[in-house]
Amino acid sequence: MSSLTLDRPPSPVVGSGARVPHAIVIGSGFGGLAAAVRLGARGYRVTVLEKLDQPGGRAYVFRQDGFTFDAGPTIVTLPKVFEELWSVAGKKFSDDITLEPIDPYYQIRFDDGETYTECSDLDAMRREIARLAPGDVEGWERFLAKSKDIYEVGFEKLSNVPFGSLASMAKVLPDFIRLQSWRTVHGLAASYVKDPRIRIALSFHPLFIGGNPFAVTSIYCLITYLQNKFGVWFPRGGTGALVKGLVGLIEGQGNSIRYNSEVAAITVEGGRATGVRLASGETLAADIVVSNADAAWTYGKLLPAEVRRRWTDKKLDNARYSMSLFVWYFGTKRQYRGVPHHTILLGPRYKELLRDIFDRKVLAPDFSLYLHHPTATDPSLAPEGCDGFYVLSPVPNLASGIDWAHAAEPYRRAIAEFLGRTVLPGLDENIVTSRIVTPQDFHTRLRSVLGAAFSFEPVFTQSAWFRPHNRSEEVDRLFLVGAGTHPGAGLPGVLSSARVLDSVVPHGADLARES
Known part of the structure; x- marks a missing residue:
């Protein structure tokens, strides 16, 4: 096919007669x-x-079989x-x-079945921290105050700064130093609380923007304050x-x-x-x-x-590129009314699993999952009497060499089995629609280098x-x-x-x- 070259299209003319760029x-x-x-x-x-x-x-x-799935x-x-x-x-x-408010924001389910629920009520959160780790309540409160300080600088002051020169970077270095930005998100959380579960609860958020909590700058601790200040919403x-x-x-x-x-x-x-x-x-x-x-x-x-x-x-x-994602979208012919809008299901390992994903770039047999249940808030996204879900697993990007054409279905089955014996009993016999997205899709459909999701x-x-x-x-x-x-x-x-x-x-x- 011969290429077609278009000259600059004629532009609309504003009242002054000037060309509109x-x-x-x-x-x-x-x-x-x-x-x-x-x-x-x-x-x-x-x-x-x-x-x-x-x-x-x-x-x-x-959109398939009467279900609506947000891909991202x-x-x-x-x-x-x-x-x-x-x-x-x-x-x-x-x-x-x-916008519909989501409260509680999410529930974390640890591998031993214990749960941690994050919500907007700070008194309820103090009770939740005290239930799991009585000695960490005061540290949690200090972490929230630190998160506010980081938000006010890291987002309100700096998110709209272009950083087009080294001088612009040098100007904010004192703030970065004061906020201990050289520390990692998990490292900063660990300096305030001792219980491993509370440390995870305060530091997992960078995974939603492509970062390993053990590696990314603690500037991203601002997410904790952001959600507590402005809430969590679903359109x-x-x-x-x-x-x-x-x-x-x-x-x-x-x-x-x-x-x-x-x-x-x-x-x-x-x-x-x-x-x-x-x-x-x-x-x-x-x-x-x-x-x-x-x-x-x-x-x-x-x-x-x-x-x-x-x-x-x-x-x-x-x-350094972010990890990728394996995402399974599925609909069920029954409703799971006790499952919240957001659930984070942690496997037996945390730091070592993240090392497998980000550093070793191997597909581990265990996983941690984010389960999104939008029909808990908006039933219109599924046929009447049905439920829609997506479950997301952080996985290595394509630098791993994983052949997802062969790995995807066994991985999906392992996730389905895990969900079926934990939070979605009887899942297999209730699935009526299914779709998966792999790191290869991020590369081919979305033109993302190495299929990095972020x-x-x-x-x-x-x-x-x-x-x-x-x-x-x-x-x-x-x-x-x-x-x-x-x-x-x-x-x-x-x-x-x-x-x-x-x-x-x-x-x-x-x-x-x-x-």
Whole structure:
């Protein structure tokens, strides 16, 4: 097929007669959708290009046999970041989205059957800590105070800072030192409480953003305060309702999303991003390009090697990538009313299992699981009388060499057997629909390097300035959003990466005058 080259499309004209600059956003994950909304509000005509047949990226929605499964994010922990996006677009969040509170937040089930329940009531939490570890109540309270301090600096002050220079990094080093950011999440928790179970309960959260609690910077202890301050929420209709709402904002601004449109390359002339070339051969011109693709994929696959000075092939090869995920979505013909919305089921090992996943990169016979039960909150996501679930197991990324074409089904069966004898009795005979996602799917469907579920691992040496910058270091007028850039993975992180664009992308009218 011969390639089709499109000249710069004619732009709409504002009242002054000025040209409206064109922005291309690669990928319609939450970071890309949020970027498109913000760019639309800042005077750009925006085209979002999505490889898949519907929006969402990791937040894709699977629908089968009457069940609705959110593929990726499952909860909202900071509603204000969504409310701000709707406000930017001149809309009211609550007109489109209904958030249901989840309380208790989650239950941890230890291998011996003991449980720990996290909830919003601090007095109830004191009783829960005292029940398991009476000597740790005072330490737990001090940890919460520390978590608040970390949140106020690590998120409120720094999540929207571009970190485009070493000077910007040097400016916050005193805060990092004061907050003991050189310590790991588990290390900081362990300095406050002694019981191994409470240490786990205070430190497992980085696993939801791709980090090993024994390796990532203690800045991520802010998650504890974040959930206690703002709560844990589930959008009615699932997180896919948020994706649909953001698409509505973009289209309401007069902008568009093109599906089945995989970007093969970012075009560069004179050190400046000028548009993209699609896998079909079609080229599209743009004044700026924003990539919500995996950051390592953006640099290693979409930009030519000759324009890359920092993110060279060698640097990308030597980077540390997050673990991947094995996710099994399934529906049952019965309801499990006693199972909470979120359950974390721990296996017999914790630290050693994480070492197998992150360092040794072997598929261990044991596992720890996150069980998501959305129909506990929103029964409309399953046929009447049925239940929908997804169970997630952290696993090594594709650097492990695991052949998931052969390993997936035995692994699924082992998980099903475990769930059936613990929290979902009679599971096997009640399953009516099933789907699995493996690290190979993260690589082939989502174009994630090594099938890493969260891009670069959020260790200190790959955070803030050390992470790929929101304004590309390599090419002018190229910008990055999403899990692989600052501030990192998770819904608050990727939406904050789009907010950073407000400080590094020129306003559309200013760019039009420059042109």
